[in-house]
Amino acid sequence: MEKPTTTPLSTGATPTADGVVAGTVTLTGLVGEAEVALATLTAGQVAEVRMLARAGQLAEAEAAGAPANVRAHDMALRSIAAEIGGVLRSPDRTIQRRIGEAREIVEFYPAALSAWEHGFITRGHVAVIVDAGRIVPVDRRGEFEREAIERSLFDTPNRVRASLELYAEKLTERTSTERHEDATRARAVRLISGRDGMCDVIATVPTVIGDGILDRLTRMAHAVQDTADPSGTRSHEAPAREISDRRTADQIRADVFADLLLAGTPALDPTAFGDGPGALGAIRAQVQVTVSALTLLGDDENPADLIGRSPIDTGTARYLAGDTSSWTRLLTDPVDGATVAVDRYRPSLDQRRHLRARDLHCRFPGCRIAAIRCELDHTIDAALGGPTNLTNLAHLCQRHHSMKQFTAWRVEQHAGGLLEWTSPTGRTYREDAPAPAVAFVPLEHPIRHLHDARDRQRDRGDPSEPVAGSPCPPPPRAGVPDDLLEYLDPAPF
Known part of the structure; x- marks a missing residue:
């Protein structure tokens, strides 16, 4: 096995021993730094993979001989993953998944790990080899591994992936139908938080199901567009003055997708009896949102927190608070407190x-x-x-x-x-307990007197000027529902 070599590029300058000419960074110097950085990074990554693999083996050894072996192994693995996650500052679920990946590399692809460790291939190559080799029988993985390393020496991971997948197909002893049945068992739905209050909902389903889902959403989107534009011209083709629904097909597909999942009734409902609707159709989505009272009043535009996910915009939080029946308002007695x-x-x-x-x-x-x-x-x-x-x-x-x-x-x-x-x-x-969503000020607290002074100032008809010593001007009260005022300023405030 020969390590690939590259020809250094020259900028026309004569570099010193460290690759720097008269204080100017040269390309030769940068390439040298890149090689050192890659070697350092690779050494750390390989060491981490070996450590995580040993962690998985330790969990298996600790659970050996336990009466409930499956549960004992899982609990041992969870405990070890949580311990390592505390050191690596990563969630224990993530560490447990990485432990499984590390064991697969160490135990099934030792030559690929060695080639990565010595700089012949990269971490990306190893990931492609492991992923493509999962369909190869264990007794033929050595053959697959040798060929995969040879093909990876002089090509990038993305370009070598297709050829490795085709080669793995030749070595597998199971039919595509059998493999599809196994893959179907891994179907799942995941949510990946994004920015600006958005996210990606990813459903892993059989290809024919996914294609059918997209086709139905597309036909529904076209039906909406045709209704909005009776002439039959699609919204991106019709003049703006003729269109009442300005959403694009992608936007309509996303909206219909959400409507069907949140309000639709499943076609196959095992909870249905006879010809009546089943219980699944009655289940509604539930989310947990924390938003400050001042944000609800419109005093600020601070984002709300969708617990377990990411911040959401204030408009959505206000909609949940004011226009839905699923919002629960929490009011703690400022004198007696909650039931303890x-x-x-x-x-x-x-x-x-x-x-x-x-x-x-x-x-x-x-x-x-x-x-x-x-x-x-x-x-x-x-x-x-x-x-x-x-x-x-x-x-x-x-x-x-x-x-x-x-x-x-x-x-x-x-x-x-x-x-x-x-x-x-x-x-x-x-x-630590998270910051409280609702807080009340004791009657004897100094800020109580500022509230009183502010109320007297408002009664005099001059609410725009802040009270001396007040931390902020009085918040607007016009148009605020009485029940919300009581929620924000419960008696005796």
Whole structure:
């Protein structure tokens, strides 16, 4: 195996030993720096892959001989992934996935790993080799690996991918139908947060289903456009004055897609009985949004937080607050506070609402699963005498709830909802409670007197001038519904 070589390019200048001429960076020097940086990066990446593979092997060894081997291995893997994730500052789910990928490289493609380590191929080549080789029988992967490395030496990963996939097809012993059946089992829907309040909803489905989905959405979009333009001319062709719906076909497809999923009834509903509608059609989407009261009033344009995802625009938050029935307004008594304890295992409705607003998401470090999709956990188990009160309850997603129960991870809850997690190796991770969504000022607080002075100033008919010492001008009140005013300024304010 020979390492590919390149011919250095010259800029016409005579470089010094470090590639710099009279303080000017040369191309030769930059190329040398790139080679050093690549070698350093490669050494670190390969070391990380080997470390992650050993982590997976350690989890397997720890679970060996356990009665419930599958669950024991999964819990051991979760615990190890969480420990390593705390060091690498990555979510434990991500680390667990990377552990699986690392084991596949180390155990099935050692020659490719060695070629990457010595600079003959890149990380991208290894990813292509592993991906294309998944259909190759284990006993023929050595043959596939040797050929794949040879083809990767002098070409980029993207250009070598097609030829490796064709070569793998020749070595496989399973039919495309059998492989398709396996691939179908991996179908899923994922959401990737984007910018400016947008995201990508990605559904992995059989190609024929995906093609049918796009075709139906396209025909629906054309029907909408034809209705908007009775002449039958598509919206991008018709004069602007003749069009009542200015959306493009892509925009209409996206809108119809959302309408069907959020409000439509599934064609195949196992919950239906006889000729009546089933329960699936009655299920509606649920999201958890936190928005400040001043934003609702229009005092600012700060984005709201879609818990577990990303910020959303203020217009959408106001729409949810004012025009839908699914918005839950949380009001905590400023004098007595929320219910803090009940003499039973299950928390009360007030407690659940309070904790959902306090926690916002799963309270394991780095996890962003929204609280509405989590379980309420007794920090000290109820079976061990742990009370059902606000200082002993916190939201955990199913994954981390199980990990707390079945692994050596331990957690303590301190004042203010702060959780302190201790890993099996003794490392501690503090998970502060998120900033409260709603806060009230005690009656004796100095700002209370500013409220009074501001109200007196407003009564005098001069609300535009700020009160001396006031942190901000009085917020506008015109047009604000009475119930919202009460929500923002409950008695005795």
